[in-house]
Amino acid sequence: MAPHNDIVLFHYSFSPYAKRVTWYMALRGLEYAQCVQPPALPREDLNALGVKYRRIPILSIGRDIYCDTRLILRKLEEKFPSGAIGASDxxxxxxxxxxxxxxxxxxxxxxxxxxxxxxxxxxxxxxxxxxxxxxxxxxxxxxxxxxxxxxxxxxxxxxxxxxxxxxxxxxxxxxxxxxxxxxxxxxxxxxxxxxxxxxxxxxxxxxxxxxxxxxxxxxxxxxxxxxxxxxxAPKVVTLKGPEAIQYITQAEFTEPSGEVDAQDPLGLKKGQDVESWPIDSGFNHRDRGQLVALTRQKVVLKAQAKIGHKDVHIHHPRTNFRIRAVSKGGNSKL
Ligand SMILES: N[C@@H](CCC(=O)N[C@@H](CS)C(=O)NCC(=O)O)C(=O)O
Structure with missing residues (x-):
């Protein structure tokens, strides 16, 4: 297994949303690394990774980057099924x-x-x-x-x-x-x-x-x-921003690319340029990239890290997120 399970959690300690994830990790005794972020923008480490989503926490597993605790907790339950603490009934x-x-x-x-x-x-x-x-x-x-x-x-x-x-x-x-x-x-x-x-x-x-x-x-x-x-629980490894970026951009993708649901009401196609952003808060910051996967639960975009110039896969949940097709380098197609 890669060091710290290949996981880097970007957060700051007094974020109540981040606690959802740090508590989960502690209760499960899972090893991970953290990269502590400033409580307000700008967040240069996340900019360097090519992530525009502004909210905290964000969690990377290899070169896959998960935004939003709903998606993060679901992913962790799926990745570490033995001893999972989610309900089954x-x-x-x-x-x-x-x-x-x-x-x-x-x-x-x-x-x-x-x-x-x-x-x-x-x-x-x-x-x-x-x-x-x-x-x-x-x-x-x-x-x-x-x-x-x-x-x-x-x-x-x-x-x-x-x-x-x-x-x-x-x-x-x-x-x-x-x-x-x-x-x-x-x-x-x-x-x-x-x-x-x-x-x-x-x-x-x-x-x-x-x-x-x-x-x-x-x-x-x-x-x-x-x-x-x-x-x-295992001691949490703390990485400084440049170390975290180097680690992530040199890592592999940990999820297969996945498919775009042909039945999805949005009618988007794999490889199409899209934007995705939350509509309940943090709505002024949109991730943009090529559509890698679209399921009932999530959307995955391919974007490029600014440092290391490697592709990263950014995952957003569907609930309270909007996805729009965009023209290359241009604006949303309404
Ligand atoms: N639905 C998101 C909400 C995350 C959220 O709103 N986080 C707060 C921190 S507690 C935030 O990002 N505040 C603004 C900021 O730190 O930039 C989730 O579940 O992760």
């Missing part, structure tokens, strides 16, 4: 998927991001504010954040209540009643963990331990299980 698979959809697309993260405290020091940094406005397409001005907070908290209280009064109500340890946390716990816990550990985010009178004892106990249990898993 159809009901449980559905619950796991619905938890992913609820937290990512169904508004829990979106509302959590609106609940960040207006006193957060970073909000006094105009460069940071501008960067986050580019990412989310809404104002990150302190006054606007303060104005949006009550509504966000009202929505979040409903989300907390749902977990407390349904899935966690019977006192189970983990969401799928497993012995150890499973992927369903990761899919559910991350925005709650983020909020409950962010000073000043949640008013204690509405979101205290006495209001949601089961959620807090679940988070505490998860944190101690994770701590123990980290202590026995």
């Amino acid at each position: 159809p009901d449980q698979k559905a619950l796991q998927k619905l938890l992913e959809t609820w937290t990512i697309d169904g508004g829990v993260f979106h509302r959590a991001a609106q609940a960040i405290p207006p006193e957060m020091p970073l909000l006094n940094d105009p460069k940071w504010v501008k960067d986050r406005e580019d990412y989310m397409g809404r104002s990150w001005g302190k006054e606007d954040i303060a104005r949006g907070r009550p509504e966000a908290l009202a929505h979040l209280r409903e989300a907390f209540e749902l977990l407390e009064s349904t899935l966690l109500a019977d006192g189970r340890q983990w969401i799928l009643k497993t012995k150890q946390p499973s992927l369903a716990d990761i899919e559910a816990i991350w925005p709650f963990h983020w909020l409950c550990t962010m000073e000043g985010a949640l008013p204690p009178s509405l979101f205290g331990k006495e209001n949601f004892p089961k959620i807090y106990a679940w988070i505490d249990r998860f944190s101690s299980t994770l701590k123990a898993a980290r202590n026995s």
